[in-house]
Amino acid sequence: MSNDKLPSRNENYSEWYNQLVQKAELADYAPVRGCMVVRPYGWALWENIQAGLDRRFKETGHVNAAFPLLIPMSFLEKEKKHVEGFSPELAVVTIGGGEKLEEPLIVRPTSETIIGYMYAKWIKSYRDLPVLINQWGNVVRWEMRTRLFLRTLEFYWQEGHTAHATSQEAEEETLRMLDVYTDFAVSDAAVPVVRGLKSEREKFAGAVRSYSIEAMMGDTRALQAGTSHFLGQNFAKAFDIQFLNWNNDLQHVWTTSWGLSTRFVGAIIMTHGDDQGLIMPPKLAPTQVVIVPIYKSEEEYSRVMEVVKKVTAELKDFRLHVDDRSEVTPGFKFNDWEMRGVPLRIEIGPKDVDKGTVAFARRDMPGRAGKSFVPQTQLAAQVGDMLALIQKSIYEQALTFREDNTYDPKDYAELIEVMKKGWALSWWCESDACEAKVKEDSKATTRCIPLDQPDGEGKCIVCGQNASKKVYFSRAY
Numbered sequence: 001m002s003n004d005k006l007p008s009r010n011e012n013y014s015e016w017y018n019q020l021v022q023k024a025e026l027a028d029y030a031p032v033r034g035c036m037v038v039r040p041y042g043w044a045l046w047e048n049i050q051a052g053l054d055r056r057f058k059e060t061g062h063v064n065a066a067f068p069l070l071i072p073m074s075f076l077e078k079e080k081k082h083v084e085g086f087s088p089e090l091a092v093v094t095i096g097g098g099e100k101l102e103e104p105l106i107v108r109p110t111s112e113t114i115i116g117y118m119y120a121k122w123i124k125s126y127r128d129l130p131v132l133i134n135q136w137g138n139v140v141r142w143e144m145r146t147r148l149f150l151r152t153l154e155f156y157w158q159e160g161h162t163a164h165a166t167s168q169e170a171e172e173e174t175l176r177m178l179d180v181y182t183d184f185a186v187s188d189a190a191v192p193v194v195r196g197l198k199s200e201r202e203k204f205a206g207a208v209r210s211y212s213i214e215a216m217m218g219d220t221r222a223l224q225a226g227t228s229h230f231l232g233q234n235f236a237k238a239f240d241i242q243f244l245n246w247n248n249d250l251q252h253v254w255t256t257s258w259g260l261s262t263r264f265v266g267a268i269i270m271t272h273g274d275d276q277g278l279i280m281p282p283k284l285a286p287t288q289v290v291i292v293p294i295y296k297s298e299e300e301y302s303r304v305m306e307v308v309k310k311v312t313a314e315l316k317d318f319r320l321h322v323d324d325r326s327e328v329t330p331g332f333k334f335n336d337w338e339m340r341g342v343p344l345r346i347e348i349g350p351k352d353v354d355k356g357t358v359a360f361a362r363r364d365m366p367g368r369a370g371k372s373f374v375p376q377t378q379l380a381a382q383v384g385d386m387l388a389l390i391q392k393s394i395y396e397q398a399l400t401f402r403e404d405n406t407y408d409p410k411d412y413a414e415l416i417e418v419m420k421k422g423w424a425l426s427w428w429c430e431s432d433a434c435e436a437k438v439k440e441d442s443k444a445t446t447r448c449i450p451l452d453q454p455d456g457e458g459k460c461i462v463c464g465q466n467a468s469k470k471v472y473f474s475r476a477y
């Protein structure tokens with residue numbers, strides 16, 4: 001617990017982020033380089049993210065299951081692109097029970113292969129389809145450059161894996177889950193996202209097509225916040241997942257996979273945070289409301305606490321915390337809860353007791369502008385309205401920020417220039433060469449070809465050839 005200030009977000013964004021994650025007690029560094037310990041406050045946020053997603057998965061017909069952490073090495077080798085993509089990041093187990101293993105095992109980097117193997121056993125006929133399974137778990141990818149939540153060796157996520165009788169059904173599922181992620185990001189996390197198709201270069205190893213939601217962080221870089229992949233029959237053929245159709249013909253299934261991870265915690269921090277600390281979206285905030293009683297004497301204390309008790313009872317449906325610590329000042333408490341991003345603070349002092357009011361202080365609006373005095377009557381309704389207002393207002397602020405920092409450069413030189421300060425939405429001929437050139441000249445990559453495209457055609461911002469699609473370019477996490 002400390003009241004130290006953070007580095008300024010504008011001056012040193014990266015240090016601001018690193019210190020915030022630790023000072024708000026979201027996560028800490030583990031003894032193994034690149035691993036992360038998620039602390040209770042960070043895990044509580046993740047649990048709320050899980051709940052928001054899990055409800056949506058179930059509403060769209062999915063069920064949860066659990067598959068093993070260890071996968072035979074040979075499984076990965078069955079899909080050529082998949083093994084190429086993941087080999088450099090693998091953690092391999094070669095000794096078990098003190099003996100060298102006959103076949104090395106990998107710690108799962110993702111579970112397409114083991115799930116594909118099981119689906120081949122379970123799926124026999126069209127009556128077994130579709131299979132709509134999600135798994136909540138952890139995976140390991142041996143990353144070289146790591147940052148808490150954004151890129152760690154081990155991370156937590158969900159991975160959905162579905163199998164379908166037709167290509168069209170699998171495509172529909174892929175886009176349905178992209179929409180589920182979009183709805184969650186926008187409605188629950190107040191994070192504006194663009195939905196789109198990844199380029200061939202940026203797609204998932206083994207996918208036919210990958211889609212993503214991309215969000216702009218507070219330093220204008222992009223963060224891929226969730227992905228959904230149409231895997232075609234690549235894994236079905238590699239693992240021989242076949243079914244008998246209506247006409248008794250043996251056919252390969254069509255599969256999808258989709259995932260969202262603890263990276264999303266990083267997205268929330270970097271979309272909404274400010275120099276005072278986190279700003280939690282009310283719908284996901286582990287603590288939505290903190291009550292700080294204010295008193296100077298024992299007499300005041302007992303009068304104030306009586307009202308605090310009454311208010312607490314009335315607000316029982318909110319995630320509420322009463323900070324009645326007597327060893328620190330109210331000012332210390334304010335800073336402390338601002339650091340943790342609690343959306344609404346309610347102050348109750350002797351004057352409020354006399355007047356029958358309480359003071360609201362909005363986390364998203366520092367200082368006097370965010371302060372108001374409200375009557376103690378119908379407090380639950382007032383708190384509900386205020387949290388909804390904060391939820392809406394931080395979304396709009398983030399959306400305005402993205403719009404203000406998205407450019408339409410007129411030529412290649414300007415594209416490279418704007419890559420230092422934001423996103424560009426530009427015509428692109430979809431060639432790998434043009435994409436590679438942008439990366440070499442600016443470190444920016446294509447983020448996604450947005451599903452919502454403008455009418456007409458244009459000229460590729462890089463080579464000048466005809467282009468039918470616009471793409472987002474940006475530096476990314």
Ligand SMILES: [Zn+2]
Nearest residue numbers: 429434460463
């Ligand atoms: Zn081009």
